[in-house]
Amino acid sequence: MTITAALVKELRDRTSAGMSDCKKALEATGGDLDKAAEKLRMDGMAKADKKGARVAAEGVIALASGDDAIALVELNSETDFVSKGDDFKAFAQQVADLALKHRPADLEALLKLDAGNGSLDEQRRGMVARIGENISVRRFAVVAKSGGDIAHYMHGAKIGVVVAMKQGSAEVARDVAMHIAASSPRFLDADAVPEDVLAAERKIIEAQSAEQAAGKPAEIVAKMMDGKIRKFVAEITLTGQPFVKNPDQTVAQLLKAHDAEVASFVRFAVGEGIEKEVTNFADEVAAQAGL
Template structure:
């Protein structure tokens, strides 16, 4: 069953890939409105621009943190404007959410919203804030990371990026360095083993398609294409580069790019049990307000 190709869907694909509107529409039509398949098609066809690192940050809000000796909670709370996000009442809502998450370790967002503080549920507090501030406000997601053998550390970049790193072995200084690295480099997975098979297969198709295009261009310019016997090695080499970019252990350490994070950890006889990185507005498309259109529409009422 295909999804209707709306202007909003075309725009979402364009924002995600950087490709032209016409190309996005064609890709969506060819894939029955499937965004993921359309994005992959655009990349394979060479129409999409360079893959953007990380998801778009397109909503206001904060990452609230609560911590104890044994665990850390991160909560993303969103609102519509930066003005509201900087307010004390909004920050208090985030702090309340983080403290409840840390103390109760709920399994779901719904369970977190149902928790009570001061005789009111978190959801009731949220609704009260919406009524007072006049803005849509959501408690979007949370993570609780528990200590796991080594030190646990947090890193906050302002109030918009929050990171927690729990080491399986290693001291607090190292944990803080790794947390800072995660904030700066935004790894998606811990190591190659954690990368889903479907993501690897998708990237392999993209790499193969790019090599094929490069070979066609080379032949057109009188140069030699990749020899068949070298093709598998070329594909695997590019796949290794991809894994180095998206995995924490494969990335070069932000404070010393002569070593990877994996090598750094090995040198310290340390390891990472878990890491979490939350950035305000990841994956949320911020509505672009056309004030002129709004005024024109209001004048017709």
């Protein structure tokens, strides 16, 4: 059967695959559109699996808001160029909307959700095949109301914060969300800091302060250590940090002044914790040119 340009275009419109891939699929299936579409889908899945190990550290944070909860999602790509595409951003929003609607137990359950044209994971793998980059849904969180207002703050599409209040005004909740975006606290308060985090920091402080502690009485050394630990805890906890809009007061003091209390918060920043591959652009071009 002759593979016409019109037939190739019809398959492309149906699958969004490249023209050359559509032509090859039609040739391999004798011009059968259904079989060609299935072949493209299977080939695309195979390509997606091969690209799955590549580092995807760029991307966007997407947010979906409801009456009683807010969902945050991080969708990653290999390059910032891809993350700025409309299809990429639309997919990120679709993932966030489905996370809010269904509130799945984990990432695996989220990716299995029906997205209207296959599961979310099938759509993701299809995008990988079309775009040629690894794309991954890295994480998501659904934060529900906890007695008070719930607020969010988005810094572009690169940082997203959700704060659930036990009590307090919407204005305070918004201010706290902005503070979290700027100051990146790891924990809510001192009680929320895990013991292993404190133990690890204590070892570092002891090693750094060994010379200062030499010859000093044990009780003085203990007080010195405790002071440094308290400073560390203040730096990594929301309530211990100086409020970004007024560094003369801590967030704890801000909350007390407004009779407010935070129940929980989530902060996502694109690519945080992912070890990015550092490449020299000139060397990369030379390598591709065989030099």
